[in-house]
Amino acid sequence: MAAIKLAYKKEFKNELEDDIMSDTSGHLKRILVSMSTGGREENDEVDAEKAAADAKALFEAGEKQLGTDESKFNVILATRSFPQLRATFDIYAKLAKKEIEDSIKSEMSGHLEKAMLTIVSVVRNKAAFFAQLLHRSMKGLGTDDKLLIRVIVSRCEKDLLRIKAEYLKNYNKPLAKDIAGDTSGDYRAMLLALIKD
Numbered sequence: 001m002a003a004i005k006l007a008y009k010k011e012f013k014n015e016l017e018d019d020i021m022s023d024t025s026g027h028l029k030r031i032l033v034s035m036s037t038g039g040r041e042e043n044d045e046v047d048a049e050k051a052a053a054d055a056k057a058l059f060e061a062g063e064k065q066l067g068t069d070e071s072k073f074n075v076i077l078a079t080r081s082f083p084q085l086r087a088t089f090d091i092y093a094k095l096a097k098k099e100i101e102d103s104i105k106s107e108m109s110g111h112l113e114k115a116m117l118t119i120v121s122v123v124r125n126k127a128a129f130f131a132q133l134l135h136r137s138m139k140g141l142g143t144d145d146k147l148l149i150r151v152i153v154s155r156c157e158k159d160l161l162r163i164k165a166e167y168l169k170n171y172n173k174p175l176a177k178d179i180a181g182d183t184s185g186d187y188r189a190m191l192l193a194l195i196k197d
Contacts, residue, residue: 001037020036040080044083054088058073062103062107063107068097070108075125082123085123104117113197131167131170131171133147133151148179161177
């Protein structure tokens with residue numbers, strides 16, 4: 001996150017957090033600022049008691065009451081490590097008798113709902129999340145070239161092999177086949193070279 005903030009400041013001559021605060025409001029602003037501070041725990045250890053306490057806190061902040069305490073969702077989703085959140089989501093599903101995504105959909109709306117669902121999706125399976133974005137970029141008439149390029153370029157040296165495997169698993173065809181069918185010329189050749197197909 002520090003590298004992103006530095007690049008942002010260099011490109012736009014402003015602090016990322018300041019621009020988020022001036023361009024957004026309410027609970028959306030809070031979750032975006034929380035995510036931009038880079039305060040997520042990084043350890044892979046799961047604290048079962050903490051997961052149970054967080055699952056209970058999320059349930060009480062949403063499904064169990066009239067209205068929603070979005071700040072509780074913000075604190076937990078923005079700060080806990082991915083393994084810790086996966087354990088929390090498993091306990092939450094048993095407690096609430098529904099998945100965390102379903103609770104977010106029923107308790108939130110608009111951009112805040114989308115932000116929270118995106119966090120949950122990435123936590124559950126980052127490669128599947130990016131495979132879904134790639135599929136969306138090429139689905140239907142036309143291609144969302146900006147999205148396609150952004151995902152390919154940003155992930156090609158990180159986890160594109162896992163993303164390609166998820167794409168094949170979820171959409172029953174290789175990513176390269178869809179890229180070849182939706183693009184042409186040097187643009188197609190460049191994308192296929194980046195994904196090493």
